[in-house]
Amino acid sequence: MTKEWFDKLPDSMKKQSDFDNAHYWEQCFFALPPSLAPALASPERLRNGLELVKNYYHANGVTSGCEPGGLLSKKIAGRAERGAERLLRAIPFLFRR
Known part of the structure; x- marks a missing residue:
């Protein structure tokens, strides 16, 4: 800055x-x-983070999860949501939302 x-x-x-x-x-x-x-928040870093979450869930028997937090800015929240959707669809495993 x-x-x-x-x-x-x-x-x-x-x-x-x-x-x-x-x-x-x-x-x-x-x-x-x-x-x-x-x-x-590059696509590679986000993908690596989602892979980490997936591996954690699978290794520990977690069957559901959610993001309880949120953003007050709808513009930022919308971009984040669309980015996560694209990444989740691109990862070759079952991860339902």
Whole structure:
């Protein structure tokens, strides 16, 4: 995150952040994913994470699971959901949703 990036944020987001210490809360937190996602949420990393979950479930006899958390941003949540759907369909094993 650069100072130029921060300076372009709306005032409401700036009030919920501490740029000098790289702390971002609530509204400002949701401004981070577009910059961080390419490094943290690449298709390969997401696939590896889903494989880890699948292996954990299979090794421990887990028969169901869910994600109890959620995102307040429908735009971000929708993108995440579509990405997970594509990855789950691409993995060659039964994993019903």
